[in-house]
Amino acid sequence: MKGFSALLLATCCTAMMAQAQAADLPTSVGKGEGDLNVVAWEGYADDVWVKPFEQQSGCKVHRKYVGSSDEMVALTRMGGGKGFDVVSASGDAALRLIFGKNVQPVNISLIPAYGDLMPELKEPSFNTVKGVHYGISYEWGPNVLMWNTKTITTAPTSWSVIYDKAHAGVITVPDNPIQIADAALYLSHTKPELGITDPYELTQPQMDAVVSLLKEQRPLVKKYWALASDEVDLFKSGDAQVGAAWPYQANTLRAANVPVQDTIPTEGATGWADTWMISTHAEHPNCAYLWINHVMTPKVQAQQALSFGETPANTKACAEMDTMQPGSCKQYHADASAAYFSTIKFWKTPVKQCGNGQNNCLDYAAWQRAWQQVKQ
Amino acid sequence: MTGGRKLLGHAALLLPPFGWLTVFYLGSLFALLLSAFWQVDSMSGEILHEWTLDNFRILVTDSTYRVIAERTIGIAVLVTITDIILAWPLAYVIARKVGPRMKLVLLVLVALPLWSSMLARIYSWRLILGHDGVLNWFLRTAGLPEQSFAFTNVALWIVFTYLWLPFMLMPLVSALERIPASLPDAAGDMGATPFQTFRTVIFPLAIPGMAAGSVFTFAVTLGEYVTPMLVGGAGSEFIGNVVYSNVGVSGNIPFAAAYSMILLVVVAAYMLLARQFGAFDGA
Numbered sequence: 001m002k003g004f005s006a007l008l009l010a011t012c013c014t015a016m017m018a019q020a021q022a023a024d025l026p027t028s029v030g031k032g033e034g035d036l037n038v039v040a041w042e043g044y045a046d047d048v049w050v051k052p053f054e055q056q057s058g059c060k061v062h063r064k065y066v067g068s069s070d071e072m073v074a075l076t077r078m079g080g081g082k083g084f085d086v087v088s089a090s091g092d093a094a095l096r097l098i099f100g101k102n103v104q105p106v107n108i109s110l111i112p113a114y115g116d117l118m119p120e121l122k123e124p125s126f127n128t129v130k131g132v133h134y135g136i137s138y139e140w141g142p143n144v145l146m147w148n149t150k151t152i153t154t155a156p157t158s159w160s161v162i163y164d165k166a167h168a169g170v171i172t173v174p175d176n177p178i179q180i181a182d183a184a185l186y187l188s189h190t191k192p193e194l195g196i197t198d199p200y201e202l203t204q205p206q207m208d209a210v211v212s213l214l215k216e217q218r219p220l221v222k223k224y225w226a227l228a229s230d231e232v233d234l235f236k237s238g239d240a241q242v243g244a245a246w247p248y249q250a251n252t253l254r255a256a257n258v259p260v261q262d263t264i265p266t267e268g269a270t271g272w273a274d275t276w277m278i279s280t281h282a283e284h285p286n287c288a289y290l291w292i293n294h295v296m297t298p299k300v301q302a303q304q305a306l307s308f309g310e311t312p313a314n315t316k317a318c319a320e321m322d323t324m325q326p327g328s329c330k331q332y333h334a335d336a337s338a339a340y341f342s343t344i345k346f347w348k349t350p351v352k353q354c355g356n357g358q359n360n361c362l363d364y365a366a367w368q369r370a371w372q373q374v375k376q
Numbered sequence: 377m378t379g380g381r382k383l384l385g386h387a388a389l390l391l392p393p394f395g396w397l398t399v400f401y402l403g404s405l406f407a408l409l410l411s412a413f414w415q416v417d418s419m420s421g422e423i424l425h426e427w428t429l430d431n432f433r434i435l436v437t438d439s440t441y442r443v444i445a446e447r448t449i450g451i452a453v454l455v456t457i458t459d460i461i462l463a464w465p466l467a468y469v470i471a472r473k474v475g476p477r478m479k480l481v482l483l484v485l486v487a488l489p490l491w492s493s494m495l496a497r498i499y500s501w502r503l504i505l506g507h508d509g510v511l512n513w514f515l516r517t518a519g520l521p522e523q524s525f526a527f528t529n530v531a532l533w534i535v536f537t538y539l540w541l542p543f544m545l546m547p548l549v550s551a552l553e554r555i556p557a558s559l560p561d562a563a564g565d566m567g568a569t570p571f572q573t574f575r576t577v578i579f580p581l582a583i584p585g586m587a588a589g590s591v592f593t594f595a596v597t598l599g600e601y602v603t604p605m606l607v608g609g610a611g612s613e614f615i616g617n618v619v620y621s622n623v624g625v626s627g628n629i630p631f632a633a634a635y636s637m638i639l640l641v642v643v644a645a646y647m648l649l650a651r652q653f654g655a656f657d658g659a
Contacts, residue, residue: 074627100422169524221610223527238507239526365416368628372621373440375613 025107026285029293032059033284036291039064039075039087041274042228043248043308049300057294059287067227068176069093069347070368076102076279085282086291088138090272091126092178092347096364098127098134103277105132110289113296113314120341121313126348127275135277136292139301141310142269142344143174143182144262146245146253148235158265159186161242163213168220172234172243175224177364177371178347181270182244183210183217185345189267199270199345201354201361207370214374224375228252235260247309264343271344273313305332405640412634416627423629431634441618445638448615451529452597455536456590459544462537463589467545471552483549486542494539498606501535502526505607527609535607536597543596544589551585552578584654591650595643615639 036059038045045063054061064084066072069092076087081102089097097103108114114122114136121137128134147156151170159182162171173179184199187210194206202210222240225231231249234240235258250262276295278288294300301312302320311333312321318329329335354361362370415428435441470482489497504510505526512522525531555578563573601616608614615638622632650656 070621070627074623077627218610223609226605233502237502237509237526365628369434369438369440372613372618373438376440376443376611 135275140273170241172240543592587653587655
């Protein structure tokens, strides 16, 4: 009986909430307000597509770049979230922004490119809650293994190299609690007895095992990189020769003639999928919609994918990519099958509630403390 | 009657500075202390204004934060001692061995790095200490074994020592200048060897200068977080880095406030100690 009334209450309130939000949605995109404050990953608001946008829309773009999801969440919350209009949040930040009421629902019917999105990214659980869309999936990609081919001549195929004493002192991994998931993914293959099924859902004993692996790794690590440019510097100077990276660093280094190669090892990889979201307190909502419509066009999707080394969410970007750089659609997996997509474990916010209905998983605050313990 | 009016006048004169001190300085310290007893909702990231000792409990029970505090204090002490040793010869020459013109030139040279950005100076050490850096190029050319100081605590020690050396040098120079020439002369007349003169006359009289300099080198190193971020490696976290990642990165201001209390306590204790050695006497 008690359970039933709770259910009833939950249903009625959810329905009311959805209704209230539906009523708040804008019904059309008006004229731009002249300015747009963007919080984004490094390389996400490039002049190549920002300049044409500014000319077309009259919205002057003001950019703030961040190096981690935590920083992104912190920055968007500063001053009560009044300082920004749009943010390119990854899956581990998106839910925190939604539950923190920092972002507003979007009207997908005002974004024509929505119809061309990959089916998997139309309403993924990290940006769509109870049928309400809090943003539009933008681009995605894996966290790859990268190495210097001059010093490591046999191509590694397993994440084991970044836990291997043979590479002591030349390893670099991201300075980010979500790095715990990479180690958990590796352990799910090497120590199946731990029973790790999802690298973002860890119980205390599983976390203890991951932390002890990462503590063994610490003396081997040259530096934990905080910004993508940090890792580029480390590989350029020769201080690091192998590590976890984004395809962005690999592309940047190759462009600078540093001999690096990157791969998704046999264990698979963690990955990110980003969403453009609009601030609850956006002062320039029209410019925000204009911006999202601009960056979701196949051309910008392709430009972004090629410059950052990632995969567009818009399926029509494939053809654009091949026009710009023949063969790139396949190379960057813009024609990815559902099977490929499913090999990547996408970032999501760790919460107490495990996928199996149990309530004994560790939340994000516990992850942060664990990461601090690892770094000491 | 006039006495009472005079007192009132004094009070009126003192009110603005005291008010300023109370509101801006003590007020912000109080806010810091207060927020250390709050917590953050782990999902939404909002600060919950509910009293809790959780932050302090974590600090005491989790050895991570003890290790980081020990490292911070340890390196700060090491840097202070190194700077005292490095500052002595140069300070002695500037204060007692050269003419006024040369003294000015040397003092300007010492202060010169302070005119550039600290960030640029730290980054330049990355170029010096890096694997393919200036130091290794030099060692290779000289036929010596290469080193790998980059991104280690040794790099931190070197860079901090370099950054704060002028702050040790200046007070030491002024302390040495103040020693009247008649004192060492008298010691010499009494038959003291130069070393005895140094040990029993000059060094003791320079202690307030060293104490004043050490307040800079110690307290400033203690609160630093940029240098560990740029030249430190795995296992180079400072108290400041934990505070930074809790405030700037994850928005956990209460925990950062609780941890920064350690800085406050250690610096206050050090100031009291330095006062015993006359650090604030000359002011």
